[in-house]
Amino acid sequence: MSDEKEKIHIFDRQENVDRLLKGFYAICILLVVLDLVLHRHIGFAWEKLPAFYAVYGFVACVLLVVIAKKMRNVLMRGEDYYDE
Amino acid sequence: MSELPPFLLFFAAALLAAFTRGLPRQLILLATPVVTGLYLWQGINPGTDVAYSVMGYELSILRADKLSLLFGYLFCIASFFGAIYALHVEDTKQHIAGMTYAGSALGAVFSGDLITLFIFWELLAISSVFLIWARGTERALKAGMRYLVYQVLSGVLLLAGALVYYHQTGTLEFNHIGLDVGVAGWLIFIAFGIKCAFPFLHTWLTDGYPEATVTGTVFLSAFTTKVAVYSLARGFAGEEILVYIGVTMACFPIFYAVIENDLRRVLAYSLINQVGFMVTGIGIGTALALNGAVAHAFSDVIFKGLLFMSMGAVLYRVGNINGSDLGGLYKSMPKTTALCVIGALSISAFPLFSGFVSKSMVMTALMQENHGYFWLLMLFASAGVFHHAGIKIPYFAFFHHDSGIRTQEAPTNMLVAMSVAAFLCLFIGMQPQYLYALLPWEVDYWPYDLTHVLAQTQLLFFSALAFVWLNKQGLYPPELHSVNLDAEWFYRRLIPAGTHRTVNFLQRAKASMVTTVTNQIQGMQEQFGKSPLAKYHLSESWPTGSMVFWISIILAFLLLDIFSLGPLA
Numbered sequence A: 001m002s003d004e005k006e007k008i009h010i011f012d013r014q015e016n017v018d019r020l021l022k023g024f025y026a027i028c029i030l031l032v033v034l035d036l037v038l039h040r041h042i043g044f045a046w047e048k049l050p051a052f053y054a055v056y057g058f059v060a061c062v063l064l065v066v067i068a069k070k071m072r073n074v075l076m077r078g079e080d081y082y083d084e
Numbered sequence B: 001m002s003e004l005p006p007f008l009l010f011f012a013a014a015l016l017a018a019f020t021r022g023l024p025r026q027l028i029l030l031a032t033p034v035v036t037g038l039y040l041w042q043g044i045n046p047g048t049d050v051a052y053s054v055m056g057y058e059l060s061i062l063r064a065d066k067l068s069l070l071f072g073y074l075f076c077i078a079s080f081f082g083a084i085y086a087l088h089v090e091d092t093k094q095h096i097a098g099m100t101y102a103g104s105a106l107g108a109v110f111s112g113d114l115i116t117l118f119i120f121w122e123l124l125a126i127s128s129v130f131l132i133w134a135r136g137t138e139r140a141l142k143a144g145m146r147y148l149v150y151q152v153l154s155g156v157l158l159l160a161g162a163l164v165y166y167h168q169t170g171t172l173e174f175n176h177i178g179l180d181v182g183v184a185g186w187l188i189f190i191a192f193g194i195k196c197a198f199p200f201l202h203t204w205l206t207d208g209y210p211e212a213t214v215t216g217t218v219f220l221s222a223f224t225t226k227v228a229v230y231s232l233a234r235g236f237a238g239e240e241i242l243v244y245i246g247v248t249m250a251c252f253p254i255f256y257a258v259i260e261n262d263l264r265r266v267l268a269y270s271l272i273n274q275v276g277f278m279v280t281g282i283g284i285g286t287a288l289a290l291n292g293a294v295a296h297a298f299s300d301v302i303f304k305g306l307l308f309m310s311m312g313a314v315l316y317r318v319g320n321i322n323g324s325d326l327g328g329l330y331k332s333m334p335k336t337t338a339l340c341v342i343g344a345l346s347i348s349a350f351p352l353f354s355g356f357v358s359k360s361m362v363m364t365a366l367m368q369e370n371h372g373y374f375w376l377l378m379l380f381a382s383a384g385v386f387h388h389a390g391i392k393i394p395y396f397a398f399f400h401h402d403s404g405i406r407t408q409e410a411p412t413n414m415l416v417a418m419s420v421a422a423f424l425c426l427f428i429g430m431q432p433q434y435l436y437a438l439l440p441w442e443v444d445y446w447p448y449d450l451t452h453v454l455a456q457t458q459l460l461f462f463s464a465l466a467f468v469w470l471n472k473q474g475l476y477p478p479e480l481h482s483v484n485l486d487a488e489w490f491y492r493r494l495i496p497a498g499t500h501r502t503v504n505f506l507q508r509a510k511a512s513m514v515t516t517v518t519n520q521i522q523g524m525q526e527q528f529g530k531s532p533l534a535k536y537h538l539s540e541s542w543p544t545g546s547m548v549f550w551i552s553i554i555l556a557f558l559l560l561d562i563f564s565l566g567p568l569a
Helices: A014-037 A052-075 B007-019 B022-043 B066-085 B092-109 B114-133 B138-169 B183-195 B203-211 B216-235 B241-259 B263-284 B287-318 B334-347 B354-368 B372-398 B412-430 B432-438 B450-472 B489-530 B544-565
Strands: B049-054 B057-063
Touching: A014 A052, A014 B450, A052 B241, A052 B372, A052 B450, B007 B022, B007 B092, B022 B066, B022 B092, B057 B114, B066 B092, B066 B216, B066 B287, B066 B412, B066 B432, B092 B114, B092 B216, B114 B138, B114 B183, B114 B216, B138 B183, B138 B203, B183 B216, B203 B216, B203 B263, B216 B263, B216 B287, B241 B263, B241 B372, B263 B287, B263 B354, B263 B372, B287 B334, B287 B354, B287 B372, B287 B412, B287 B432, B334 B354, B334 B372, B334 B412, B354 B372, B354 B412, B354 B432, B354 B450, B372 B450, B412 B432
Parallel strands: none
Antiparallel strands: B049 B057
16 A cells, blocks of 8 residues: 655655556456466365455455445434533 | 562562653663563463462462463563553553553463452453543543443453352362353353453443553553453353354454544454454364464554554644544654554555464364354455555555645654564564464464465455545545444443433423322312311311320220230231
8 A cells, every 4th residue: 555665745746646556456457367377275165266355355345335334324423422 | 480470570660660750760661571571481381380378269370371471472572562652651650550551461361260360350450441541531531431340340240250150160260161151151251251342342442442542552452352362262262152252343343443533443443353353263262263363362462552553653743543634644754654554464464464374374264164154254354454454544544635734753762662563563474483383272384375375465455456446436435523323322322311311201200290289289178178177176287296195095995905805806
């Protein structure tokens, strides 16, 4: 996510952010390709799915955030709710 | 030499800290964990047992084996970086509380019987609450009180459980207890469960820890829950219910962590999530799982300490730790940022970082025992950890949009403390054999193989991808000033509000009843006054004397009746 390289205000420049994201996407693609090429040990049947961990990680986090957002409707109160 | 219980060194340091100031005190605070750690390492052998007897009971104040020693080393490490981090603090009571607290944790893990354990259990509670109160705010005062109620309740349950256990089994030794012994087992189990932050019993942690002082939270995060993990591992290893509890603990807090604004409270939720992995390992109960549980406790104290230290540094410099108000701090606190990221990568269990070498043991154990669905849930929790602790914490504090806050880098002592912890995160992650050699159970395990590394890296990178995607789509929930209702709502809102309403209702009911009855009586009197009976002399108000007179006549009549005719029969 980060690295503190040469200068401090590194992410003020949009091209640096883009560069970081491009590198990040490249690693993601590489990881999927590796999954297709290399052989993983299989413990459970579902692990056989190609790029199982990648798909699972992505879906899990999207679900997590979507559900957490919905939870706000029910659970969220003002900051001094308990102090009133 | 090995007769000396290690906690005494800390208690002595607490005493000295009360009477010294400045450099001498700083040296005492730094030397104590180092000396104690060396003493544990060189002076105490597994198998040591120092007994004492009180009122005819054989109690053991220093029982050492590999399990207790592992936690002993860990607590020395934690109090070492905690002490460096708190070196600038001049508040004497915080130093006394910190040393007593760390010493009590050592005392607890070396207790060989339930009564000694209970004593340190309560000392943990009492000493630690001062780290919350020392913040000095009204909120901290109240949160500390609630915290204390929970902790003392846990102690009371432990004592009750210990007494029932003694009654049933005739021993107070603290070894495997299990739930099969009935009430005693359950009482002790719940006592441990409170300190371990089981679901619904966890709110003292998320309520109290974020209200503590900058340095206090670092101490708090290290000891209480880990003493509980140790106690569960010794007393309840292999209890299946712990797998259910642990999985729940690993899963539910991550939802709260995503929507929580106070970043130290996010870490408190993620602490519960990490303890969930340990509890699950204890519940599985195989050698690999138990090793994984205690190894993860070891890594967790260090990386969670590091994360709390980095957020503490932000709070110390900026005076605020709400995600909604921070951002762009990497510009003014680059070193803290880098150290925080190391902690974030460690808690996320990236290969080469400490979380990876310990958490994977629990995951592998789940797989070996064929707990498929639990394994999937824990994988979900692992992805979730990265999402809220690995990305959210550094992102909202140090990157995100520029909040315009310009401040200084953290003080040197804080940077040193964080560096020590960060070094250990990397060292454990890259050279896990040293940690593995300390583990209590004999297992041949090595985390670095192609499958593990590839699987974990994929999981984490695609969790990060989800974060990037959600942000780009504008779907990521913004940080908002808010409170999210949790189990504490029951006693902070429902019960007080319920009591308030009930009292109000009863008062209103009483008032209206009194009016009704008085009106009725008045009406009756008026009616009576108008009737001819009112003229009759019995209806006049009598003096008390005449009443006494008539009663004595009735009594005299009764006496005569009883003596002359016998009892009325």
